[in-house]
Amino acid sequence: MNKRVIIRIGDVFQVNISDENKKFIQYIADDFSYMNSIVIRVFKKSFEISQAISIERIINLPIDFYAHTSLKNEIKNGKLIKTGNIKEIGSLDVWFRDYLNPIEVISDELRIAKNWRIWKVNHPFMNVVDEDGRYEEYDRGGIIPFAWIIKKMIDGNYHFVYPSYSKYI
Secondary structure, three states, rough: OOOOOOOOOOOEEEEEEEEEEEEEEEEEEEEEOOOEEEEEEEEEEOOOOOOOHHHHHHHHEEEEEEEEHHHHHHOOOOEEEEEEEEEOOOOOOOOHHHHHHOOEEOOOOEEEEEEEEEEEOOOOOEEOOOOOOOOOOEEEEOOOHHHHHHHHHHHHOOEEEEEEEEOOO
């Protein structure tokens, strides 16, 4: 019989991004404004898999990005290895963005959106029009499959077509 997976805010997990390297993530919130989804912060620095890292050191690493995702299946599948739990979760003053219709399709790889929804964890959505990219630095909203998060941890990019702000990007 499978054991029930219990996760708690503050849990830190190791993610093996290759046979030689690992990175870390931390479960920092449940976003009740966005489908009660799990919010994680992803730490930027990678380490050799054999290297022991204290949880105190991990949580003081620079943040690469934040994301909404699901964790339980990744734990069951062995893709996430729990390192520990710590109350320090950093700031929740993080902005997310997601596009609203209509979307202008320029090509298979480029779509343009001017209407966006922005929000912070557990705060109301704001619908905005953005023609100059001022919200482009906000983390992408939506519940992102963990496999795509791993790809971003490896090379810095999500591997899906997501609307942009400009035809010239």
